[in-house]
Amino acid sequence: MAMHKRAGIIGVGSAVPERVLTNYDLEKMVDTSDEWIRTMTGIVERRIAAEGEGTSDYAIRAGRIAIENAGLKPEDIDLIILATFTGDTPLPATACIVQDSLGCKNAPAFDLAAGCSGFVYGLAAADAFVRSGHYERILVIGADLLSRVTNWTDRSTCVLFGDGAGAAVVATVGEDEGFMAFDLGSEGSGAKSLCIPAGGSRHPYTPEDLAAHRDKIYMDGREVFKFAVKIQGEATERVVAKCGLTTRDIDLVVPHQANIRIIESAVNRLGLPMDKFFVNLQKYGNTSAASIPIALDEAVAEGRIKRGDIVVTVGFGAGLTWAAGVMKWAF
Structure with missing residues (x-):
């Protein structure tokens, strides 16, 4: 093999x-x-x-x-x-x-x-x-x-x-x-900060759950925002360092499209100009696992990514989880 x-x-x-x-x-x-x-x-x-x-x-x-x-x-x-x-x-x-x-x-x-x-x-x-x-x-x-x-x-x-x-x-x-490096992680202590409370093996749906919308997303907005602001910048710094690069080597960051204020916090922390970040959340909102690949596809279509560019993808979400990756674009 x-x-x-x-x-x-x-x-x-x-x-x-x-x-x-x-x-x-x-x-x-x-x-x-x-x-x-x-x-x-x-x-x-x-x-x-x-x-x-x-x-x-x-x-x-x-x-x-x-x-x-x-x-x-x-x-x-x-x-x-x-x-x-x-x-x-x-x-x-x-x-x-x-x-x-x-x-x-x-x-x-x-x-x-x-x-x-x-x-x-x-x-x-x-x-x-x-x-x-x-x-x-x-x-x-x-x-x-x-x-x-x-x-x-x-x-x-x-x-x-x-x-x-x-x-x-x-x-x-x-x-x-x-792909050059990844930085994946989880912080399970925050599991209840972003979840669907009912519908699994521990708590199957009941009529009362449905009436109370416990079959829908619950989010502690303040806690998730704090986590996202912290981890997006940290994960990006770590994954870039794993490659022997610095943030100055990044051609484009494609972040999870959750909130413009979270993206702006990463701009400030990483010391990069806003035009180094691809943003399309104004059109689609937060599409969860779809947000980064939709953004990658649009960035390619708009000519924002070309072969040889250093591209960072970074996301965060329920779990709580995070994931960042660095790649040299191959096409």
């Missing part, structure tokens, strides 16, 4: 719903305002999946585009990793539905649950699989329909979330390209 290969991204894709939900729409639903949402989050609008659609619908679209952009056929993919916590059903893994629909007949498939950090966790896993020689061409997808688990009566959270999917094909690349 071949060892010590270099792995990197060779194709990206994304898919978002057609329906747009603006801040002005939310003003009619809860006690909030466009000015407050923009000031506190930077979000202007978000995309909402149509009734009857599932996470797999968008994962399939994003995955198909990524495979095509990588110049591959579905049967060339030999593993699928789907980062999500809003699968179509609790069982089976939604990755298996994606595998069948895409025609990736040679690929085993599994879901990965790390909240908004999930896509970068998936990249780290794919990197290890390719470098070890176990798999050669891996489709990593981040997809979530947060509208399905949002309490639309809670003005503190419903303004934040949207739906979508993004994907990347990870494969062997040149010796001086691809």
Whole structure:
């Protein structure tokens, strides 16, 4: 078995719903305002999946585009990793539905649950699989329909979330390209700060849970904000140092698109100009595991990333978890 290969991204894709939900729409639903949402989050609008659609619908679209952009056929993919916590059903893994629909007949498939950090966790896993020689061409997808688990009566959270999917094909690349380092972590003591309280094996749904919206996302906004502001900068500094680089070597940071104030805190901590950060949260809000791959796809389309660039991806989310990665862009 071949060892010590270099792995990197060779194709990206994304898919978002057609329906747009603006801040002005939310003003009619809860006690909030466009000015407050923009000031506190930077979000202007978000995309909402149509009734009857599932996470797999968008994962399939994003995955198909990524495979095509990588110049591959579905049967060339030999593993699928789907980062999500809003699968179509609790069982089976939604990755298996994606595998069948895409025609990736040679690929085993599994879901990965790390909240908004999930896509970068998936990249780290794919990197290890390719470098070890176990798999050669891996489709990593981040997809979530947060509208399905949002309490639309809670003005503190419903303004934040949207739906979508993004994907990347990870494969062997040149010796001086691809993934350089990862920094993954968890702080389980903060598990209850961002969670869905009911619906699992410990607390199955009851009618009372449904009435109290305990089947929807609960977030301690203050605690999650403090964690995110701290860890985003720290993880970025650590992962860059692992490569023997400094923040001055970074060409573009693609952060989790949760809140503009969190991104601005990283700008200040890292001493980088704002134009070194790719931001599209104003259009989509927080799409959880989909946010970084959607941003990567748009950054490539806009010419913000070119071959040889040093790109940092960094996310944080439920768990509490974080994940940062450094790569030299390979296409």
